[in-house]
Amino acid sequence: MQATLYNQAGEQVGAIEVSDYIFGIEPNVAVMHQYVVMQNANARLGTHNTRGRGEVKGSTRKLYRQKGTGRARQGSIRAPHHKGGGVAHGPHPRSYRLAMPRKMRRLGVRSALSAKFAADQIRFVDELTFERPRTKDFIAFLKAHGLADKKTLVVIDSKSPANENLRRSANNLPQVKTLLAHYLNVRDLLVYDHIVMPKAAVEVVESYLGERTRVATPAQEE
Incomplete structure (x- = not known):
């Protein structure tokens, strides 16, 4: 299948x-x-916590005698219905992490790439290099491709010095994100309106998402 370069x-x-x-x-x-649900769940810290009636400060004595006062029976000032009492069935630290088979994760990424390609939202470029980090140069690139007011995801092949200049040039633009090809994920592919892929990044993507790939490439597949 061919695409315009x-x-x-x-x-x-x-x-x-x-x-x-x-x-x-x-x-x-x-x-x-399912991939996006997994990503969102894995992004949760799970550090929320509340104190139960056995963890809050307060006396353990019975407030008043059980019978003869005409009032409701009470056993502790630390009960949940008292001010300053413990929380009943409150949240405690836990892990929200979800797992997903590698084949399904890769199918999700391929599905998102195919959806973007069918919608003509992937721009393939022969190369994308900057001599020095400069936001003005990157804005000129976006304008030349009609992406100045679009949320754009720029996929790069590696952490080379040239790509570092590219990353730093785009770093000040809130609507632009640079991402290593090995870190492609469904959430980023769907959140951004357009994807920019240099030829080198396409080769990396095809190397680990290709039909004959058998060995897993170290990647952030969350």
Whole structure:
């Protein structure tokens, strides 16, 4: 399957061959949904905590005698219905972590990429380099590609010095995020309106999401 290839100035310079297995499948909406649920759950800290009646300060004596006062019987000032008492059935630290098979995670990423490709929301560029970190240059790149007012995800292949200049150039723009190709995930792919992929990043994505991939590549697949 072929896609249009652009240069950094926004001009068409040819075509690029991309994998049907990654960019041309029927998106599996259920798997994408399960992936996002997993990501959101794994992002929760689970550090919330409340004190029960055995953990709050207060006397252990009975407030008044059981019978003969005409009042409701009370056993402790630390009971939940008293001011300053413990919380009944309150939250305590726990893990919200969810697991998902690797094949399903990769299917979710491939489904999101295919959905973006079908919607013409992926821009393939031959290369994306900056001599020095400069936000003005990156804004010029976005304007040349008609992405100045779009939420844009820029996928990079590695942490090279050239890509570091790119990352620092885009770092001050709140609507732009740079992401390593190995860290692609469904939430980022769906949240951002457009995806920018240099050829080098496409090769990395196809190397670990490809049909014949057997060995897992170290990646943040949350």
